[in-house]
Amino acid sequence: MKKLLTISIVAATLFGSAAHAQVTVSDAWVRATVPQQKASGAFMQLQAAQDSRLVAASSPVTPAVEVHEMAMQDNVMRMRQVPAVALPAGKPVALKPGGYHIMLLNLTRQLKEGDTVPLTLVVEDAAGKRQTVAVSAPVRALNAGAPAAGGR
Numbered sequence: 001m002k003k004l005l006t007i008s009i010v011a012a013t014l015f016g017s018a019a020h021a022q023v024t025v026s027d028a029w030v031r032a033t034v035p036q037q038k039a040s041g042a043f044m045q046l047q048a049a050q051d052s053r054l055v056a057a058s059s060p061v062t063p064a065v066e067v068h069e070m071a072m073q074d075n076v077m078r079m080r081q082v083p084a085v086a087l088p089a090g091k092p093v094a095l096k097p098g099g100y101h102i103m104l105l106n107l108t109r110q111l112k113e114g115d116t117v118p119l120t121l122v123v124e125d126a127a128g129k130r131q132t133v134a135v136s137a138p139v140r141a142l143n144a145g146a147p148a149a150g151g152r
Ligand SMILES: [Cu+2]
Pocket: 041, 068, 069, 079, 080, 101, 102, 103
């Protein structure tokens, strides 16, 4: 009985902190690279408690981290840097291959399956207040998700 009680308190604590978090992140991953590959993408699900925007990201694996969008333009898949990704209150937003993603550029080492890439997201709320969200993204195989575009 005492053990059961302890477990339920831990569960309540975990749930409580998740419910109060401004932005929750799930299913984060980074695409593995081949040797000499200089760029890769990070993908995840984001959900904000209040209307917010993802405005920047950083990682210790490279100083060059950008928020990108991939979209069809003149029948060609292109990606471009965007100033922010809108995170409407309570609505899940996917950063995924073929859409919004976090771009890791100027990589100096290979990202291998099984590695973990730390990421820090910068999220700004409607009042302009910024907070950071720490994410640990496991590296997944090259063929996960849609084919990479411009990944050289
Ligand atoms: Cu990109």
